[in-house]
Amino acid sequence: NKAQAEITYVTAERLVDPQKGTAIANAALIIEDGKITAVGTAAEIEKPAGAEHIDLGDKTALPGLIDMHTHITGDPTKGGGYASLVIPVERTIIWAVENARKTLMAGFTTIRNVGSDGYETLSIRDAINAGEIAGPRMFVSGPPVGIVGGHCSDNNLLPPSYEASGEGVATGPWEMRAKVRQNIKYGVDLIKTCSTGGVFSKGTLLGAPQGTVEELTAIVDEAHSRGLKVASHAHGTIGIKNAIRAGVDTVEHVSYLDDEAIRMAKKAGTYFSMDIYNTEYTLSEGEKNGVLPESLDKERQVGGIQRESFSKAVKAGAKVVFGTDAAIFPHGDNAKQFSRMVRFGMTPLQAIRASTSLAAKALGREGELGCVAVGCRADLIAVSGDPLSDISVLEEVAFVMKDGVVHKDD
Ligand code: ARG
Incomplete structure (x- = not known):
């Protein structure tokens, strides 16, 4: 567990928002006290003064x-x-x-x-x-x-x-x-x-x-x-x-x-x-x-x-x-199950929702888990490639943040 600066600024080429069913290009998020406090494009959201910047580069970020x-x-x-x-x-x-x-x-x-x-x-x-x-x-x-x-x-x-x-x-x-x-x-x-x-x-x-x-x-x-x-x-x-x-x-x-x-x-x-x-x-x-x-x-x-x-x-x-x-x-x-879920009838977006926004709803934690909106817990992962077109990229996760704390950063 790497202790994080109190405010973290995360940027990525793509951010999948399962609730909206879309991806934000050139996305940025602000994370404070383990929660997402701002989300949008990097053009809209500037790095707060003193924030640590985690740049996920050309990777796709999505909720944990x-x-x-x-x-x-x-x-x-x-x-x-x-x-x-x-x-x-x-x-x-x-x-x-x-x-x-x-x-x-x-x-x-x-x-x-x-x-x-x-x-x-x-x-x-x-x-x-x-x-x-x-x-x-x-x-x-x-x-x-x-x-x-x-x-x-x-x-x-x-x-x-x-x-x-x-x-x-x-x-x-x-x-x-x-x-x-x-x-x-x-x-x-x-x-x-x-x-x-x-x-x-x-x-x-x-x-x-x-x-x-x-x-x-x-x-x-x-x-x-x-x-x-x-x-x-x-x-x-x-x-x-x-x-x-x-x-x-x-x-x-x-x-x-x-x-x-x-x-x-x-x-x-x-x-x-x-x-x-x-x-x-x-x-x-x-x-x-x-x-x-x-x-x-x-x-x-x-x-x-x-x-x-x-x-x-x-x-x-x-x-x-x-x-x-x-x-x-x-x-x-x-994550090996994702490709089977798509093979047997889900779209990649449905499969992602099944493991994020829909699962959170089933847990009674909608708007807190499995989401990337303001107020959601800062659980964030990143993968190479685009899971919305090739779901199997979720089998290789390069970055993991939970509650705003980085646990993996390859
Ligand atoms: N725990 C379950 C059981 O013992 C696992 C079933 C596994 N097989 C399957 N096709 N899903 O019944």
């Missing part, structure tokens, strides 16, 4: 990126399948320090961490906020709340005599509410639940719903009444619809979509977070990494369908945000 679905303590090369059983949670915190740094260096200045063993990710968030380690701003869920034997996040690997269970496992609306209250007590930013089985959990089915609408509604009611948003993991159509009916804010994965589910989401204002890159990593590296054969089978079933659903959702005008499930693939490779 947001990944709505990560697990910062996870590493795909360590602890796949049964190997996970011998990894203490403390060890994963050590990995998270490096994962957080890589994520920030890749241009992601904000992430949602939607699920961890316990409350360890809250300390990672707090250490980043205190400047003790480098990393993105984190919105963390703590332990996911879900049913016995479910994807969120029971331990189904061991035989009954071990009596293994996950932290957020509950039965019935009141127990679910109690888990939500406990998570809020310890300081989570959002609640994660699951309304279907998953790829990486043993003995769960992608198509089978998990939790009743009554249970899901209890989770959402409890979270919303305390001012927190809810993310629900759902692959199968029934579980996607149950989550939307219950009023969750974002549905994660969203693999098997039908027209009715899209209509319901549009009506309810539900966001879809669709992780359409990681399938490639799992299918090429998963076996070597110890992923369960059952999970590999499920990934083979779901990867292609999820991409078709993504195309359908985008075409129908559903709100699709950028979420990768980083941890399934190495942290720092998050």
